[in-house]
Amino acid sequence: MSLKDAKTSLSKISKSLEKTQESREDLIKNTRQIITLCSESIISIHRNDIKSAAAKIQSAKRLLEKFRKEIDQGLYRYLIPSEQEFVEASSFLAIIQNKPVPSFESLKVKEESYVLGLLDCVGELRRNVYDKIRTGKLEEAKKTFDLMEDLYLQLYPFASFDKIVKEARRKLDVDRILVEETRTALTEEIRRQELIDTIKKIKE
Structure with missing residues (x-):
């Protein structure tokens, strides 16, 4: 009897999880900018500064697109909070502009993010x-x-x-x-x- 193979496996798993954890922490840190942009856009909408609000939402959209391409799908759930804020800001802006509330397909977000954002x-x-x-x-x-x-x-x-x-x-x-x-x-x-x-x- 030997734990040789188990030790090797556990060592590999540990390194993999460390990498995943680092990626998770980086993602959470970086997506805070998206949340901030969306929050600022909502403030701008309430101040009737629609141009500024739209610009901030576009910036948030570009960042979201960037992170979607870069992250592992296993970490996608950590994008939910920022997607949620993006849906909220985008929908609120559309309503204020008397436009239809965008679909989750057009916003390219997960179903959960869409519901929570609305x-x-x-x-x-x-x-x-x-x-x-x-x-x-x-x-x-x-x-x-x-x-x-x-x-x-x-x-x-x-x-x-x-x-x-x-x-x-x-x-x-x-x-x-x-x-x-x-x-x-x-x-x-x-x-x-x-x-x-x-x-x-x-x-x-």
């Missing part, structure tokens, strides 16, 4: 609704809310895939609260505006 986009739409309420753009706020609610309803069935799409159920729970809170705020503002209009008519 779930996060609901939160950005909520903020946009509040911004429009604050600036007196009620009709636009209504349209954005309708789309926000519709997006949530389209995503709701994915709660059953929570074991596959990690955090889907938790994000859906958060989105449900956001939708209800936004509906309440919008309804209150509509009623307030109707009351103001009624008072103005009486005074006339």
